[in-house]
Amino acid sequence: MNEPQPILTLNDVSVTYKRADRTKLTAVVGVxxxxxxxxxLGLVGESGCGKSTLGKAAVGxxxxxxxxxxxxxxxxAPLSRSVRSRELLKLQLIFQDPYSSLxxxxxxxxxxxxxxxxxxxxxxxxxxxxxxxxxxVGLSRSTLTKYTHQFSGGQRQxxxxxxxxxxQPEVIIADEPISAxxxxxxxxxxxxxxxxxxELGMSMIFIxxxxxxxxxxxxxxxxxxxxxxxxxxxxxxxxxxPRHPYTKALIQAIPKPDGKGFLPLELPGDVPDPRTPPSGxxxxxxxxxxxxxxxxLEPQMALTNNRLSSCLLNNxxxxxxxxxxx
Amino acid sequence: MALLEVNNLSVQLQTKTGFATAVDRLSFxxxxxxILGIAGESGSGKTMSALTLLxxxxxxxxxxGSAKFDGQELVGMTNKQWQQIRGKNIAxxxxxxxxxxxxxxxxxxxxxxxxxxxxxxxxxQALVDAEELLIDVRIPDPKKALSSYASQFSGGMRQRICxxxxxxxxxxxxxxxxxxxxxxxxxxxxxxxxxxxxREEHHLSIIFITHDLGVxxxxxxxxxxxxAGREVESGLTxxxxxxPRHPYTQGLLDSxxxxxxxxxxxxxxxxxxxELGKQPIGCAFAERCKFAEPRCTGHEVQPTFAADDHxxxxxxxxxxxxxxxxxxx
Ligand SMILES: Nc1ncnc2c1ncn2[C@@H]1O[C@H](COP(=O)(O)OP(=O)(O)OP(=O)(O)O)[C@@H](O)[C@H]1O
Ligand SMILES: Nc1ncnc2c1ncn2[C@@H]1O[C@H](COP(=O)(O)OP(=O)(O)OP(=O)(O)O)[C@@H](O)[C@H]1O
Ligand code: SF4
Ligand code: SF4
Ligand SMILES: [Mg+2]
Ligand SMILES: [Mg+2]
Numbered sequence: 017m018n019e020p021q022p023i024l025t026l027n028d029v030s031v032t033y034k035r036a037d038r039t040k041l042t043a044v045v046g047v048x049x050x051x052x053x054x055x056x057l058g059l060v061g062e063s064g065c066g067k068s069t070l071g072k073a074a075v076g077x078x079x080x081x082x083x084x085x086x087x088x089x090x091x092x093a094p095l096s097r098s099v100r101s102r103e104l105l106k107l108q109l110i111f112q113d114p115y116s117s118l119x120x121x122x123x124x125x126x127x128x129x130x131x132x133x134x135x136x137x138x139x140x141x142x143x144x145x146x147x148x149x150x151x152x153v154g155l156s157r158s159t160l161t162k163y164t165h166q167f168s169g170g171q172r173q174x175x176x177x178x179x180x181x182x183x184q185p186e187v188i189i190a191d192e193p194i195s196a197x198x199x200x201x202x203x204x205x206x207x208x209x210x211x212x213x214x215e216l217g218m219s220m221i222f223i224x225x226x227x228x229x230x231x232x233x234x235x236x237x238x239x240x241x242x243x244x245x246x247x248x249x250x251x252x253x254x255x256x257x258p259r260h261p262y263t264k265a266l267i268q269a270i271p272k273p274d275g276k277g278f279l280p281l282e283l284p285g286d287v288p289d290p291r292t293p294p295s296g297x298x299x300x301x302x303x304x305x306x307x308x309x310x311x312x313l314e315p316q317m318a319l320t321n322n323r324l325s326s327c328l329l330n331n332x333x334x335x336x337x338x339x340x341x342x
Numbered sequence: 343m344a345l346l347e348v349n350n351l352s353v354q355l356q357t358k359t360g361f362a363t364a365v366d367r368l369s370f371x372x373x374x375x376x377i378l379g380i381a382g383e384s385g386s387g388k389t390m391s392a393l394t395l396l397x398x399x400x401x402x403x404x405x406x407g408s409a410k411f412d413g414q415e416l417v418g419m420t421n422k423q424w425q426q427i428r429g430k431n432i433a434x435x436x437x438x439x440x441x442x443x444x445x446x447x448x449x450x451x452x453x454x455x456x457x458x459x460x461x462x463x464x465x466x467q468a469l470v471d472a473e474e475l476l477i478d479v480r481i482p483d484p485k486k487a488l489s490s491y492a493s494q495f496s497g498g499m500r501q502r503i504c505x506x507x508x509x510x511x512x513x514x515x516x517x518x519x520x521x522x523x524x525x526x527x528x529x530x531x532x533x534x535x536x537x538x539x540x541r542e543e544h545h546l547s548i549i550f551i552t553h554d555l556g557v558x559x560x561x562x563x564x565x566x567x568x569x570a571g572r573e574v575e576s577g578l579t580x581x582x583x584x585x586p587r588h589p590y591t592q593g594l595l596d597s598x599x600x601x602x603x604x605x606x607x608x609x610x611x612x613x614x615x616x617e618l619g620k621q622p623i624g625c626a627f628a629e630r631c632k633f634a635e636p637r638c639t640g641h642e643v644q645p646t647f648a649a650d651d652h653x654x655x656x657x658x659x660x661x662x663x664x665x666x667x668x669x670x671x
Contacts, residue, residue, distance in 0.1 A: 063529075171614070199598060200383055200610060204610045204611075211607070227527070232605075255601075269528045271560040273558070277559065277580065282531040
């Protein structure tokens with residue numbers, strides 16, 4: 017295999033929200049992550065763990081409070097509320113909720129064409145490009161003259177994908193693009209994304225809380241818990257041999273469609289409030305194998321037997337040989 | 343006698359171009375303590391079927407056929423009669439917990455008012471019962487929870503509170519419409535365990551609606567697969583998931599991620615279901631079915647019984663002799 021070439025790199029990235037009541041919430045805490053050229057990287061974790069926040073920061077529409085993000089070597093940072101530098105146009109986010117990112121009162125064609133015309137493409141060419149994109153995502157040209165309410169959830173998601181593609185991005189961050197869809201529409205949209213990545217030579221971060229689809233389509237998988245990364249590995253390794261107790265719990269909680277009637281395993285407890293995260297290991301309040309030290313010592317991402325995870329039990333066992341990695 | 347007997351139940355909804363059939367001649371039964379799953383893609387009529395059993399259909403909807411609950415005919419009941427049934431004998435949990443929780447009222451007010459009116463108990467008794475229900479659905483510190491507001495809970499906790507509210511009047515039948523679709527797998531596993539326990543301990547009957555076949559596999563006894571408002575296959579959950587006979591059911595199962603696949607692309611059913619009001623005569627799946635033949639459309643497809651309790655509607659039956667599916671690792 018060729019040496020992986022990083023296209024998007026996050027170094028020690030943190031994102032803090034300042035709420036109206038002046039409390040602060042650090043939704044992403046010291047995350048290191050690399051997306052390689054041509055790769056699909058799955059990002060999974062429970063609701064509220066910071067996946068969308070990380071995605072928005074990674075494309076530069078949300079300011080970071082620490083660390084740096086590099087896209088093709090260029091620092092990613094919001095220039096201002098509405099302006100993004102030209103290089104960053106090659107870095108696109110498909111929003112979690114297509115209802116909120118598409119304007120219900122404007123024709124779909126106009127919304128697609130704007131993206132192009134604003135960047136100097138002639139109106140006629142823009143229209144033709146948009147029609148082609150819609151066809152590419154499996155919709156007819158007549159979609160241009162329609163409004164979003166005339167489409168089903170799966171079709172709207174395709175429109176959102178087409179819009180993200182108008183500026184021929186190199187990297188797409190797809191935030192839960194299939195969660196709201198039913199099984200058959202999920203497969204259609206997931207396939208569309210995989211095909212686009214392969215055909216157009218793009219790279220993609222695929223955010224989802226459903227590990228089973230991530231397993232099928234992504235090359236590597238990153239697992240987050242309460243703002244921190246807990247495990248990153250090749251997808252088949254994570255699945256066959258999860259190293260972090262939270263990753264194990266996630267996998268065991270997936271109900272299997274085998275008709276055998278087994279209930280999936282529960283992970284007791286609720287996700288703690290991120291404003292007051294637990295001390296030590298953030299997972300210790302729910303971890304089935306926690307030991308006393310877990311509530312005091314904060315584990316770091318470290319390599320153990322060539323696998324990257326953040327658990328005291330993994331790290332301590334191999335303390336001597338482990339090396340801290342970025 | 344079954345707790346619920348549904349026969350040829352149809353629902354027509356008013357659209358801009360006239361009435362359109364959203365639920366087309368459904369028939370099924372549900373026993374005490376049984377869990378029936380309703381599967382089907384978006385728009386197939388799952389929610390409308392459930393709303394019919396609560397008398398909560400959109401305005402001007404027309405219902406025909408029969409639905410007998412505990413021997414009582416639900417179709418054609420007056421509003422006053424519905425009030426005796428709704429929430430009390432038949433209760434519902436919705437996909438989005440915020441549709442049933444009021445943001446400005448405390449959990450206590452929402453839970454107990456309901457119980458006082460329906461059960462005729464005192465406020466004091468209602469409080470005691472409410473606390474017990476919250477313990478039942480594993481809400482930590484139920485006293486504090488009762489004086490809190492919906493926004494103070496996580497999505498999973500809100501859904502568990504909704505389940506507690508739905509159970510407040512000790513219904514015999516719970517309609518759960520995608521109760522865990524918006525939740526994470528870890529939280530979802532907790533909700534499934536809870537519902538299964540309620541069935542075992544309180545003999546609650548449940549209609550569980552979702553398009554997630556993994557969820558249906560883990561909790562339901564039998565399944566009804568809908569396509570464009572019509573039944574395409576029904577039977578025991580284990581039978582349907584292991585020996586599906588209808589091409590649509592087969593397609594749904596195929597489109598799930600395959601654990602051992604080296605292939606990145608998922609199998610998928612091309613195309614979209616017909617729009618409401620545009621279902622063809624004959625098999626509604628024909629436009630997307632790779633086994634379609636001329637005999638599939640133009641006239642009604644008759645049911646085939648693979649076994650006494652396994653029925654499907656396919657004129658061609660291409661999976662008559664296939665081996666049992668091996669799914670899941
Ligand atoms: N604009 C905001 N202001 C303040 N807090 C926010 C804001 N957006 C998100 N948060 C908080 O930040 C944390 C992370 O949220 P985020 O949306 O990134 O999670 P997520 O992993 O994408 O969850 P989900 O799976 O539900 O989409 C949550 O606790 C959330 O409540
Ligand atoms: N108020 C309404 N008036 C007219 N048609 C409606 C109304 N609500 C829903 N419909 C239509 O009725 C049909 C059945 O809808 P229903 O909500 O039962 O589907 P569903 O199977 O529950 O789908 P989903 O998985 O998206 O929840 C759909 O075609 C839908 O567009
Ligand atoms: S550090 Fe402790 S609490 Fe955290 S995951 Fe490892 S064993 Fe569990
Ligand atoms: S009846 Fe024909 S079109 Fe319908 S599912 Fe069977 S083979 Fe396919
Ligand atoms: Mg999100
Ligand atoms: Mg529905």
